[in-house]
Structures are given as structure tokens and as C-alpha cells.
Amino acid sequence: MSDDAEDKFSDRHEKQRNSKNADDLELSVLLEGEAVVDAGVYDERISGALDDFMPDGFIGPLEEWHADDVALDDAVGGTFEAIHERIQLYGDAYPFRLRGNSLIRRTRTLTLYDFFLCLTQAPELRSGEFRKLPRTFERLSCELVQRFLGPTANSIHTGFPRSQQVGRGFSDAMKTLREESGEWTWNPEEELPRKYRFGDQGVDFVVWKNPSKLRHRGHLFFLGQCACGNDWPSKLNDINLNKFRKWFHPACCVWPPVRVFATPFHLSEANHREVSREAGLVFDRSALTTLSIDHAVNQDELMSRYELYYLIDVAVESRTLQIN
16 A cells, blocks of 8 residues: 555545535535635534644644644644535536635525535434435435436335335335336245335335346346435445345346445545445435536426425525525
């Protein structure tokens, strides 16, 4: 391993904290119209977490105020770096820009990026209207991954809760998958129930690519898992292919299917590689946002159809957005 690769691997958690600070800064811009870069590290200053940003090789002791200043400078520098990386990575899809040491909006319209950002900043995802945030993200990710695979791709949302059309029960949904794809024959192993109502077995959506419209089998399948909460690192192995396969005989002709991990978070470069190794094909905020541009998606139509303008309001708890 080269020294540069080792440094990137060792720093991956710090880079992810920088990414979190960049998210906090962007939310401040949405709510206030403009934010200086050290606004993104305010939470760390309050919680005492700035110790995590002390530079490598630092040897104390220092006066507490001096140590805090050193850590704050390092954290602010990390946030600047994260913002610069986003400007380069997202290009025109990035709705913010730097003006001196402040971050401001570069567009007056809300975008898919803003939905993904606000989703990661929601106070919770399990009750009331907040529950709609991860449920909508699953369906949106399913459609965007299908678009990524091109015009001969198809998809079905299988995450719980499902639509009545797909099937409320797990076995019903899998039979719908069989009807639409021609593969995944529901035939559980002997000790398993013939009909099963609960959950989704970790698979929130299924997308398949058909190499020929004349063939009804032999597709390439993609099984998707979505993770919207701060506990997303614990979701990397939610799709267990062997456990999923036990419900079918036969399953799909082309085995194994590709595992997909979708998240609204922006993953740092080193973390992206690690997640790819563990969870499969990764669609984080950068992938989902830029592919919507690359595939000429009408963002306003998509945001209206999925009610993303309303859900952004839910995520920020109806606080007024300053985007004009």
C-alpha cells in the first residue's frame, strides 16, 4: 500500500466527519441564506468533539483555549476541503458556491440534492410524516437506478410497506416479481412457510436489465438496500444473498445478482471504496444526484411526482428556507 493510499484509508472517518460538517453548513445556508464555513463545526464545538480534529502528531499539553483553537482550525480546514471536493465532483448539480469564507446558494430552485441533504438532517425517520422520508427515498432510488441501467431495464419496489399492486405480503410481492421478470420462482425450502407476510428480507427494490426484448429469462438483477439514518454503516450487509435465495427455486439464471446500496449521505472517497467492497454497487448522494443530470431527468417533474418539495419542508420541520 502506498503512503497516499494508507493516509486516505486511515483518514476515512475524519473525512466523513468533514462531510457531516459540510452538510450542516449547507443546511445553514438553506435556512439563513448564507453561512460562514465555521458554522459547520458549531455542533462539534458545543459537544466537545473537536478533540477528534487534533492534527496527527500533535503532542500536548496546551492551554485548553489554545488546544480548542488548533482543533477548530483543523475542523474548519476540513470543511473547506469537503466543500471544494463537492464543487469539483458535482459540477452544475451542486446548488451552492463559495464566496470568500462563506457558502451561498447558486440556484433559486430546490433540487434533488436538497432533498437528499435535508433527509439526512431530519430529526427522526420513524413516526408521523417523517416516516414518508425513507419510504419515498426507496422508491426514488429504485427509479433512478432503473434509469441508470437504460431503456431495457425494469424495476419493482419491494421494501416494506409495499403498495397493494405489488403485494402487501412478502410472498405476494415476490410472486409479482416472478410475473414481471420471468425469474425468481417462489418455492421456499422445506422448513419455511409457503406464504409469508412479514418484512422485505433486506431488499428494498429489485431492478433488472434485459439484454434482449425477445428473451424472458437470463436478466442481470440488482437487489437494492436503502439506508437513510445515521446508522447507515450498520446496514451494509442487510442483503444476504444466501438467506434471500432460500425462498426461491429456481432463483435467477445469472447468479449472483448485484447488490446495491443506496443512501442520501455523501460518502467520502475512502469510505465510498470501503462501502463498495462490503455492500456492492454504491449510489450515494453524489451518484444519485449526478445520474439525474447525466440521464436528463426532469427534476421538477420528479420532485413534484414524489412530493419532494413537501418532504423537504417535513425534514426541516417547516422552517422557512432562504433560497431567493
